[in-house]
Amino acid sequence: MEFEITGKERLWETFRSLTAIDSPSLGERRLCDWLKDRLRELGVDCYEDGAGDIIGGNCGNLYGFLPGGAGDPILLSAHMDTVEPSSGKKAILREDGVITSAGDTVLGADDAAGIAVILEAIRRINESGAPRRPIELLFPVAEEVFGLGSETADYSRIKAKEAYVLDLSGPVGEAANAAPTLMAFTIDIHGKAAHAGFAPQDGIHAIAAAARAVARIPMGEIKPGLCCNIGTIAGGRARNIIPENCRVTGEIRSLSHNGALLLWEEVKAVFKEEAAAIGAVAAIKKDVALSAYETPLNSLTVRRFRKACAEEGVACAIHSTMGGSDNNNFELHGIEGLVIACSMNDVHSVREYCDLNELEKCARLVSRLITGVDQDEDSIAVPTD
Numbered sequence: 001m002e003f004e005i006t007g008k009e010r011l012w013e014t015f016r017s018l019t020a021i022d023s024p025s026l027g028e029r030r031l032c033d034w035l036k037d038r039l040r041e042l043g044v045d046c047y048e049d050g051a052g053d054i055i056g057g058n059c060g061n062l063y064g065f066l067p068g069g070a071g072d073p074i075l076l077s078a079h080m081d082t083v084e085p086s087s088g089k090k091a092i093l094r095e096d097g098v099i100t101s102a103g104d105t106v107l108g109a110d111d112a113a114g115i116a117v118i119l120e121a122i123r124r125i126n127e128s129g130a131p132r133r134p135i136e137l138l139f140p141v142a143e144e145v146f147g148l149g150s151e152t153a154d155y156s157r158i159k160a161k162e163a164y165v166l167d168l169s170g171p172v173g174e175a176a177n178a179a180p181t182l183m184a185f186t187i188d189i190h191g192k193a194a195h196a197g198f199a200p201q202d203g204i205h206a207i208a209a210a211a212r213a214v215a216r217i218p219m220g221e222i223k224p225g226l227c228c229n230i231g232t233i234a235g236g237r238a239r240n241i242i243p244e245n246c247r248v249t250g251e252i253r254s255l256s257h258n259g260a261l262l263l264w265e266e267v268k269a270v271f272k273e274e275a276a277a278i279g280a281v282a283a284i285k286k287d288v289a290l291s292a293y294e295t296p297l298n299s300l301t302v303r304r305f306r307k308a309c310a311e312e313g314v315a316c317a318i319h320s321t322m323g324g325s326d327n328n329n330f331e332l333h334g335i336e337g338l339v340i341a342c343s344m345n346d347v348h349s350v351r352e353y354c355d356l357n358e359l360e361k362c363a364r365l366v367s368r369l370i371t372g373v374d375q376d377e378d379s380i381a382v383p384t385d
């Protein structure tokens, strides 16, 4: 089946409109309303949940169901929020198809690229009348806040066991089938204040304990798929006072959930030891923001993606990522997902850019994934790598 190339201009128009709407995390209201209107024009039934009330935003997660279709349902997802600086975003299309921001904000291709592609793919399927699978959509809020929106989503509404999350950097055709546990931690060392000149012997130096602990913690990439970082350290009140308190924050990322827990035990023990060594106390808090998953390479989700890439002549590459996404939460609910590249580059920076030719390629891939109703499971090749 062939689709018209004119869809490219429509993709640009959708992308431009989407990025012109301010949609920071927890402030997705306007974008959600715009999206509901577009989805209803496409015949999609929409439902918004109450996630905003639960997580302190002004908007819920948006679900969409396109009635009809046959075969296994497919879930397509892209998040509605963007990182800062985002106020007043403006997409600029260059002659070569590259799209940038004006330079003072992010572009918002993360994740407007994903939303634009999903809308375009559904339009093409509607226009072509091609046989298709039942389509379910989920546009979460607050993905950029450790997937808070998809964490609170109502999974009883979703029948699909196969998801494609359009939220990955890199060339279209790349996809991530594994992502890490992300553990955030805060450690407060409590010592004792004293005058630094008159009675230094009476003080317990919280910063010194923290510094010794930080120096002992393994940092950076400890081994492939395991990273640790101390991100902030703050403490003390004045130059001439022995600091009573020091707060350290950091994170652990690990493709193995157990690996994260083991490293956490080590980090905790080091801080407790160094605090105790000088008579201070370490108060320790951790939060597992996301849990690791791995979608098997021989799963239908991966095989169908490879097949779609082959049919479109797109080079396919499946790998792990050290970044989390809504897919971490989908997997907790028994959905096998792939996070697929949808043309977002240098994300989370004002240099972020997108490529209209890549958006078009991704729209074709997603159209392929939605069709393929007659696929016999056994006919979908098992990957060789």
Ligand SMILES: [Zn+2]
Residues within 6 Å of the ligand: 079, 110, 111, 143, 167
């Ligand atoms: Zn994203």
